[in-house]
Amino acid sequence: METQQVATSTEISPFGRTLGGLRADPALTTFWESIWTAPATENEFLTYVGEIRRFAEYSGGLLGRSPDFLAGIVSAWAVNAAHFGAGADRVREFHAECRARGRVLTHAISDVSERGQVDGARLLRVVDRDADGVYLSGFKQLATLAPYADLLLIYPYRMLSPAEAPAALCVAVEPDTAGVMIHRRPGFRGAHELPDESIDVLDEQDAIVELEHAFVPHSLVFLDRAVERCNTLRAGTGMTGPAWIQALARMAAKAQMYRALAARVLDSGPTSAKEPGIALAKLTRFAANTERDFQAALESAGFDERCGFWAADRELLLHGIANFTERIETATAILASIAGLDLICAKPGRANRTGLIPAAPQLSDWTLFTNLCSGAYGYRQNKYELAFVGDPDRLAAG
Secondary structure (H helix, E strand, O other): OOEEEEEOOOOOHHHHHHHHHHHOOOHHHHHHHHHHOOOOOOOOOHHHHHHHHHHHHHHHOOOOOOOHHHHHHHHHHHOOHHHHHHHHHHHHHHHHHHHHOOEEEEEOOOOOOOOEOOOOEEEEEEEEEOOOOEEEEEEEOOOOOOOOOEEEEEOOOOOOHHHHHHHOEEEOOOOOOOOOOEEEOOOOOOOOOOOOHHHHOOOOEEEEEEEEEEEEEEEEEEEOOOOHHHHHHHHHOOOHHHHHHHHHHHHHHHHHHHHHHHHHHHHHHOOOOOOOHHHHHHHHHHHHHHHHHHHHHHHHOOEOOOOOEEEEHHHHHHHHHHHHHHHHHHHHHHHHHHHHHHHHOOOOOOOOOOOOOOOOOOHHHHHHHHHHOOOOHHHHHHHHHHOOOOHHHHHHHO
């Protein structure tokens, strides 16, 4: 895969402008405040979930690593900071600083592998240390949003063996640190397209992070050579609660966007679809079923004594996520069917409406539609959904 190393530039990318607009939008002020709070009451939980759902609707459910995902995780860490042992105060201080400054975070947690086997030569690990911090070398993936994040969180996704203690880390890394390289894939827009009217306005970009003797100060080292604490990070902090409710809220918004986009495309001009009404009915059912799973998860929520905040039932969250991931590729095929051969060459007279996605109001329906149905952007969206939180069936099985 071709990648591009992020370089310092005064030019702002199409998605950079989208993210900047979301950060500055006064209508989202409550969102940016609430995502850094682990809800202690039912009212706080409903406000929190309402805001992450509203943000998902702003972006059509198309932003996998929107800022609320990692904010929820770090908030769970702060409530359960004791899990980090000697790093507890650092976690609390890190959370407070991120909240005060409205930080945008992403993570890089998977190891580079070849044919299912971890590449030991590229395993990210501590290679040196001094009185001020540690030095890291190695690779991590898949760092979606990394070119735009203020900080990268690095911790293990898989279970570690005792022999892998140098890789048993939980740290925050500033992207502009010497020795940190972000290898991002190119965007998806065509050469003929205006950048700010292309699908790149909704492309977070995925990346592989490479560190070569990169320094991390002690203040940003939360776990170090802590195999057991890394292996129990999820269970010990309840971090999957906010992460999975955010995932399902986004999926419900995306399913609704699919149905709305289909209706707008059908209304926009002549179509080659043989039975557009049936396709629309199927997408309506897809949206309704995903919404039902989301509402069921909300109704299951209560105060979790183990993690110290309100959370939805784990099994219902995974059930809803699994249902969506099993349906999304079929839903995309149904969406594509409403245009028939128009995906190859649209008929004259087709209107090109804009404004369906509030985060990118200049993006036309047809540009969004064709990219979701027949372009590399849509392929990436579907494959990303399958890996967004990991295999839900494996997670449910423990």
